[in-house]
Amino acid sequence: MSTQLINLIKNGATIIDVRTPGEFAEGCNPKSINIPLDVFPQKLATLAPDRNYVLCCASGGRSQMAASLMKGGGFKVVVNAGPWQNTLV
Numbered sequence: 001m002s003t004q005l006i007n008l009i010k011n012g013a014t015i016i017d018v019r020t021p022g023e024f025a026e027g028c029n030p031k032s033i034n035i036p037l038d039v040f041p042q043k044l045a046t047l048a049p050d051r052n053y054v055l056c057c058a059s060g061g062r063s064q065m066a067a068s069l070m071k072g073g074g075f076k077v078v079v080n081a082g083p084w085q086n087t088l089v
Helices: 003-010 021-026 037-046 061-072
Strands: 014-017 050-056 077-083
Touching: 003 050, 003 077, 037 061, 050 061, 061 077
Parallel strands: 014 050, 050 077
Antiparallel strands: none
């Protein structure tokens, strides 16, 4: 796990889990919010571009897609943590 990821989480970055609600209910970081990838593009406008974000999912694929959407949308600090367990710092 990278030092940047640990520091972001410890300093209050918003953790977004992009798995389905069912997957999220089976286990998650209690500090994370669930925005499933299939609705992520529509929810992007509700997020503040000046905050720090850590994205996660089951393996890192879906969170990488969400991270790319955010970076393309002008979000500055976006880190893909990969599996959600990596956000348990």
